[in-house]
Amino acid sequence: MLCSCPECAGKWKVGSLEKGEIVVCPECGVELEVTSVEPLSLELAPEEEEDWGE
Numbered sequence: 001m002l003c004s005c006p007e008c009a010g011k012w013k014v015g016s017l018e019k020g021e022i023v024v025c026p027e028c029g030v031e032l033e034v035t036s037v038e039p040l041s042l043e044l045a046p047e048e049e050e051d052w053g054e
């Protein structure tokens, strides 16, 4: 499955996705929510205060 980032237009491959899943764009690091699987649709995930410890 090929993901396409709505933020930076980057593309990358993933094994499988489920609706509602959050994926991170490897190009720009933005969080994307899977809003649809067939066809694949990604939208910017709502901002969450999360500490990734980096």
Ligand SMILES: [Zn+2]
Pocket: 005, 006, 007, 008, 009, 010, 025, 026, 027, 028, 029, 030
């Ligand atoms: Zn991106």
